[in-house]
Amino acid sequence: MECGVDNDLSHIRIDRPYYEHKQLREDFCYERPKKTNAAKEWSQGFRMKKALMGAIPILDWLPKYSWKRDFVKDIISGFTVAVMHIPQGMAYAILGNVPAVVGLYMAFFPVLVYFIFGTSRHNSMGTFSIACLMTGKAVVQYSDPAYFPSTSTSGDNSTALEPTGLAPIQVATAVTFVVAIIQIAMYLLRLGAVSALLSETLVSGFTTGAAIQVLISQIKDLLGLSIPKFKGNFSAVYTVIACFEALGNLNLAALIISFITITISAINNDYFKPLLSRICPIGFPMELVAVVVGSVVSRYFQLEEKYGVRVVGDIPVGLPVPTLPIFDIMPSLIVDGITIAIVSYTINLSMAFIFAQKLDYEVDANQELLAMGLSNVFGSFFSCMPVCASLSRSLIQQVVGGVTQIASVVSSLILLVILLWIGPFFESLPKAVLASVIVVALKGMFMQALDVWKFWKLSKIDALVWMGTFLTTCSVGVDIGLFCGIALSLGSVFLLSFRPHTCLLGRVPNTDFYLDLTRYKAAKEIDGVKIFHFSGGINFATKSMFKADLIRLVGINPQKEVVYRTKLAKYLGKIEVKQEKSVNLSNKLQKVQGKVNTQLRCLILDFSAVSHIDPSGVSMIKSISESFTKLDIPVYLASCREPIYEMIMKVYPENNIKSGFRTYPTVHDAVHYLTELFETSSNSTISTIRL
Incomplete structure (x- = not known):
């Protein structure tokens, strides 16, 4: 099947400026919501009748009850349930x-x-x-x-028979x-x-x-x-x-x-x-x-x-x-x-x-x-x-x-x-x-x-939670089984949070879609640009995972890259001074040149699926940005939700162009800025997007 845009579909055409996040706030009158005092609101909005209706629901529904329409139905239902109560009640007692x-x-x-x-x-x-x-x-x-x-x-923990x-x-x-x-x-x-x-x-x-x-x-x-x-x-x-x-x-x-x-x-x-x-x-x-x-x-x-x-x-x-x-x-x-x-x-x-x-x-x-x-x-x-x-x-x-x-x-x-x-x-x-x-x-x-087969097909972790809870409950006891099940469920949540989804995004030509390169063949990587997508929260527990996945997918370890480039400059300097290429020096030069990455010109971090970030996560992002900036590779943040952007500004209120990274409301805004920058070397932050 050929990949591409189906021209028979309806089209969306957009004509707007593209923004940095700060400019977007200024142009559209951003105002942070004021914190509410729940206790004050409750006391101000308190109504005795409303409180009684909530605490005693019968006061609400019984006056509206239709005796003519529903009473006979409830009598029949009540009699039927009473018949079931007798054997079940005695048996379960x-x-x-x-x-x-x-x-x-x-x-x-x-x-x-x-x-x-x-x-x-x-x-x-x-x-x-x-x-x-x-x-x-x-x-x-x-x-x-x-x-x-x-x-x-x-068992060992039973009470003595006294x-x-x-x-x-x-x-x-x-x-x-x-x-x-x-x-x-x-x-x-x-x-x-x-x-x-x-x-x-x-x-x-x-x-x-x-x-x-x-x-x-x-x-x-x-x-x-x-x-x-x-x-x-x-x-x-x-x-x-x-x-x-x-x-x-x-x-x-x-x-x-x-x-x-x-x-x-x-x-x-x-x-x-x-x-x-x-x-x-x-x-x-x-x-x-x-x-x-x-x-x-x-x-x-x-x-x-x-x-x-x-x-x-x-x-x-x-x-x-x-x-x-x-x-x-x-x-x-x-x-x-x-x-x-x-x-x-x-x-x-x-x-x-x-x-x-x-x-x-x-x-x-x-x-x-x-x-x-x-x-x-x-x-x-x-x-x-x-x-x-x-x-x-x-x-x-x-x-x-x-x-x-x-x-x-x-x-x-x-x-x-x-x-x-x-x-x-x-x-x-x-x-x-x-x-x-x-x-x-x-x-x-x-x-x-x-159900275990259904859970196994959908999620191996869920199936293990089911089996662990079942086996513990039916063999050890219902109380231990419940607590074991809760522990396994919470453990699975923590495990999944420590393994968030990460990928590199590519652009579908002539659209503003940026999709997973490993899943969409129509998506193409932009020359010189890596768009790193992260799903989940960035905090003290996941920051190491974020950094490791970023380095793995982007293909550059900034610390090692600095060493390689320093060696490359050193060897090139020696060759220029000696005006000749010794075999040994040339071999070293070739090895170092093979390790140096000169293709990457910019890194975009897509935060559209980041649920939250804490101060340690912001510090880690700042550190990554500074490391890549030393290599002349700017780091841009895109699609930050407002709470994420507010946390970044709270940790680094001096954030600006010199601090190492810029923020954009969408990945498309960041890409358009880079495209213009690569073509014209312009520093303008506002141009026009046409799709």
């Missing part, structure tokens, strides 16, 4: 090592607070597998061993309160952007690894095994080993229950549910059916008494009495609290943004921190674990027509009926059924393992 009824409490108390303070219209708050798993780890770690008589310690006198629910509510305080503190510090630390790659690897942890934690209930609970690092590995050792004692009845429940639920999700969605958006509640049928069959056939199948056990009737969390243990829970607070917030915010973008409404990241924090504070007084948005429930709440969080209130009221009157019905429910419900719900997370 067991995952958190607390009584099953806690999952139903979580679908009631915190949801009412989120209804008032939340900004997402479709997030279904309550139990979520990863948050419950992380809470369950702390519960086992700090509860009195009497509640887990078969608990074993794994009596604490604390019940699992007391530890769980203490964790909830710590998480709440951390989230509220993040809100006050405006740290909503902290979720940016968790990249898509990290979240995918972390949630997939956590799903493996959840699966491993459910093996004992799926197979009816009696194995100890392990705590500390590598607890999942020890659990797998213990399961293999106990396979000879598996409960056949529990295995059959698990197989039937998983098989029927999987068939429903993969085949019946897609078919039914064509007729009705409300899917068949197979999980609820499994829970109800499992409870009836277990009670009728006495599975616990006759076959040793473990069941949910006592479910109290009514609502729990408000109780203060145990404050004494909270200092020990800070690390777990930080981890759970960040993970649950990130998942919640990710879901909120997905629905907000899809349905065109706004979500306030900082307000979500307040909403979750207050929800957890309230929940900690009513026997709740930390809440989080559920991926599956939130999607269902939106798909079946839910419009606002009124759907969540409807769901809560239905669960209130269950708590007040129907709860004891589920006491005979086999734990194998709940474990099966959890495993089937994890399918989407397991499928994320395929």
Whole structure:
């Protein structure tokens, strides 16, 4: 294919003076923006009504709510989500090592607070597998061993098994309160952007690894095994080993229950549910059916008494009495609290943004921190674990027509009926059924393992971050996995910042395009001119890389070039004095002449992609300019953004022609000045550009 300009395209013709940066400022009345006082602006612009609307979003959206148009949709959505809350709540509560009824409490108390303070219209708050798993780890770690008589310690950093006198629910509510305080503190510090630390790659690897942890934690209930609970690092590995050792004692009845429940639920999700969605958006509640049928069959056939199948056990009737969390243990829970607070917030915010973008409404990241924090504070007084948005429930709440969080209130009221009157019905429910419900719900997370191939094709570094996060999470632990993933993600960012993109640019004839010479064949290097392009920040950490790449691409090391030219002048002087050329002197002269670069007449540094520069970076540029100027090679800066130019002027306010480099608003301005300089040796700074 022939390279060149397509004459059939529309053309742009420009007729303007070309400038130095200083002249551009003068001609176009540059004025540096004044610094603003955020506190003063906030106090001046403060309005009580506006502040209340922001802190309590329900005051804004509820008066505008269309009861006639949306209420029926929210009722249907709320009922559907309530049906999902029952099996998921009970199952994930067991995952958190607390009584099953806690999952139903979580679908009631915190949801009412989120209804008032939340900004997402479709997030279904309550139990979520990863948050419950992380809470369950702390519960086992700090509860009195009497509640887990078969608990074993794994790893070197685990707490000794000493009596604490604390019940699992007391530890769980203490964790909830710590998480709440951390989230509220993040809100006050405006740290909503902290979720940016968790990249898509990290979240995918972390949630997939956590799903493996959840699966491993459910093996004992799926197979009816009696194995100890392990705590500390590598607890999942020890659990797998213990399961293999106990396979000879598996409960056949529990295995059959698990197989039937998983098989029927999987068939429903993969085949019946897609078919039914064509007729009705409300899917068949197979999980609820499994829970109800499992409870009836277990009670009728006495599975616990006759076959040793473990069941949910006592479910109290009514609502729990408000109780203060145990404050004494909270200092020990800070690390777990930080981890759970960040993970649950990130998942919640990710879901909120997905629905907000899809349905065109706004979500306030900082307000979500307040909403979750207050929800957890309230929940900690009513026997709740930390809440989080559920991926599956939130999607269902939106798909079946839910419009606002009124759907969540409807769901809560239905669960209130269950708590007040129907709860004891589920006491005979086999734990194998709940474990099966959890495993089937994890399918989407397991499928994320395929993402590693996508990341590998797009970026090897991202794929390594994914694999490192995944392997650490599923083998060592979810908290260590999260911190490892954050460290790997930040490390990859630093690594990429230390290897910025650099290249030499060439001009496409008869245009003002300056393109990478290694990528565009139509771009031609200008005789005697090197245009060096740098992408990234120039600071104390990258200045050495900048200088090394510049010397490598330009082909001249100024320090060595000075030595070569000095030797060349010396040898030429000796030849002129002696008026004859000795063989030895001529050889030396030829070697030195081969090293001297006489082709380069000017160096242009393209700063169009420089994001920032610090004083040490400016000093380095100044040093480079002076080094090349000694060789009679002027250095010009082009396309400096104003903050970059301001920093240069701040470090060297005396900057002028004598200081070694001139600055131009575009590469094209610099090239036109050089072209005129080479042709006419004129020192004029303003001529005309015509393209």
